[in-house]
Amino acid sequence: MGVRIGILAFQGDVSEHIAAFRGALHTGKLEGEVFAVRTPEDVRECDALAFPGGESTTIQRMMEKTGIRSRLMDFSGGIFATCAGMVLIARRVEDDARIQPLDLMDITVRRNAFGRQRESFEADLQIRGLDSPYHAVFIRAPLVTAAGTGTEVLSTMDQHIVAVRDGLHMAFAFHPELTPDPRLHLLFLQGLV
Amino acid sequence: MAEAMKLEELRFGTELLKRGFASMQKGGVIMDVVNADQARTAEEAGAVAVMALERVPADIRKYGGVARMADPARVREIIDAVSIPVMAKVRIGHFVEAQVLETLGVDMIDESEVLTPADEQYHIDKTKFTVPFVCGARDLGEALRRIDEGAAMIRTKGEAGTGNVVEAVRHMRNIMGEIRNLQGKSSQELVDRARAIQAPAALVAECAKLGRLPVVNFSAGGIATPSDAALMMQLGADGVFVGSGIFLSGDPQKMARAIVEAVHHFNDPKVIAEASRNLGEPMKGLDIHLLKENEVLQTRGR
Numbered sequence: 135m136g137v138r139i140g141i142l143a144f145q146g147d148v149s150e151h152i153a154a155f156r157g158a159l160h161t162g163k164l165e166g167e168v169f170a171v172r173t174p175e176d177v178r179e180c181d182a183l184a185f186p187g188g189e190s191t192t193i194q195r196m197m198e199k200t201g202i203r204s205r206l207m208d209f210s211g212g213i214f215a216t217c218a219g220m221v222l223i224a225r226r227v228e229d230d231a232r233i234q235p236l237d238l239m240d241i242t243v244r245r246n247a248f249g250r251q252r253e254s255f256e257a258d259l260q261i262r263g264l265d266s267p268y269h270a271v272f273i274r275a276p277l278v279t280a281a282g283t284g285t286e287v288l289s290t291m292d293q294h295i296v297a298v299r300d301g302l303h304m305a306f307a308f309h310p311e312l313t314p315d316p317r318l319h320l321l322f323l324q325g326l327v
Numbered sequence: 328m329a330e331a332m333k334l335e336e337l338r339f340g341t342e343l344l345k346r347g348f349a350s351m352q353k354g355g356v357i358m359d360v361v362n363a364d365q366a367r368t369a370e371e372a373g374a375v376a377v378m379a380l381e382r383v384p385a386d387i388r389k390y391g392g393v394a395r396m397a398d399p400a401r402v403r404e405i406i407d408a409v410s411i412p413v414m415a416k417v418r419i420g421h422f423v424e425a426q427v428l429e430t431l432g433v434d435m436i437d438e439s440e441v442l443t444p445a446d447e448q449y450h451i452d453k454t455k456f457t458v459p460f461v462c463g464a465r466d467l468g469e470a471l472r473r474i475d476e477g478a479a480m481i482r483t484k485g486e487a488g489t490g491n492v493v494e495a496v497r498h499m500r501n502i503m504g505e506i507r508n509l510q511g512k513s514s515q516e517l518v519d520r521a522r523a524i525q526a527p528a529a530l531v532a533e534c535a536k537l538g539r540l541p542v543v544n545f546s547a548g549g550i551a552t553p554s555d556a557a558l559m560m561q562l563g564a565d566g567v568f569v570g571s572g573i574f575l576s577g578d579p580q581k582m583a584r585a586i587v588e589a590v591h592h593f594n595d596p597k598v599i600a601e602a603s604r605n606l607g608e609p610m611k612g613l614d615i616h617l618l619k620e621n622e623v624l625q626t627r628g629r
Binding site: 188255257 | 340341344348351
């Protein structure tokens with residue numbers, strides 16, 4: 135049956151995440167299925183969960199309305215989080231009372247850390263575990279301003295942390311789901327199986 | 328460990344960044360607001376972005392005269408009030424208003440028929456900007472012409488400020504139907520079709536291949552209730568803009584939350600029913616057939 139990957143489907147680039155994981159399973163010749171997660175019951179079906187990009191305030195509101203929040207906080211499988219997803223799974227969000235994060239990873243994040251949309255950028259990053267640079271897309275991106283001792287830093291930019299890993303969990307300030315390079319998805323999937 | 332990045336190695340304002348920004352809005356509600364208080368209400372209700380305006384479209388109709396870009400002070404006040412993206416409207420073809428909004432830090436510019444057009448021949452060359460643009464369209468040809476000019480997102484026009492969803496439905500059905508009609512056509516037939524609708528052949532071919540527009544497509548212009556919003560989602564919209572429908576309703580906070588709820592659960596009538604209870608009076612609305620020719624906004628810009 136393979137690995138079951140649920141994409142949290144409240145708001146944001148959900149279809150891009152689904153396509154990216156399906157593509158990575160195919161490229162890596164791995165068994166598995168990818169599906170949208172909307173209810174607390176759906177979470178039970180997952181070996182791994184992806185938290186997509188989008189607006190963290192909006193996604194948070196939907197998590198509360200659907201009662202999925204507590205189920206997510208107890209989730210023990212792998213987590214793949216990008217941008218707004220990284221904000222939501224953090225332990226702490228700096229200077230912003232709007233978000234009460236899920237505390238699934240020992241990181242502190244700052245929202246919209248690079249500025250507004252005109253400051254959004256593309257860059258080639260060195261990422262630990264990859265042997266050549268990764269082309270990364272940052273859109274109104276957050277940053278990790280502090281990571282716990284158990285958290286491995288995978289990539290930095292100007293000393294700012296933009297990719298982290300802790301056990302089965304990986305979080306990115308950028309959007310691996312928007313570029314055709316499947317290496318980060320494969321790295322994540324290989325950690326699961 | 329990774330080496331430090333140099334600023335000159337970064338790339339800004341690319342097509343991928345513009346379309347990527349639009350993708351992050353999917354499944355969301357973008358709300359028209361005219362001040363910081365309304366912007367905060369929208370954010371708390373779960374809006375994915377706000378549209379900063381001098382007046383909502385229904386009030387633009389009432390007020391008459393030339394409708395222009397909002398006062399920069401107002402735009403700035405709204406930017407400072409919320410953490411979600413802020414969009415703002417410019418007149419069709421008015422690239423200097425767009426330059427001003429970009430300088431102010433607006434995250435996406437709406438080149439909008441709701442304001443009085445500044446150019447009846449040309450739209451803005453949107454490739455010249457770092458920030459992304461959203462543009463209105465009533466049919467596939469219009470949508471693809473805007474994308475060809477650099478629009479990173481399309482919204483079907485509907486008829487703004489009417490609280491009447493009929494035109495929004497017409498335009499969404501038009502575009503979805505035209506794309507369905509491209510399926511199975513030969514490359515020659517697609518070129519023929521592109522000529523007929525005055526759109527670039529490459530974009531027509533891309534739509535045929537994808538089975539949808541190559542950018543995010545929201546619905547706008549007349550959405551006034553949670554059911555209206557869910558209707559547009561079921562017809563294939565990636566999200567909705569709500570203009571006058573929220574802050575001209577009896578209880579804006581409740582209406583805003585209910586519309587967000589309905590968009591997220593657009594296939595679940597039980598949730599929509601629950602969200603629609605006791606919302607008070609929706610905006611009054613207008614019969615499209617009673618509008619005079621010069622009161623119709625959707626025909627501005629082709």
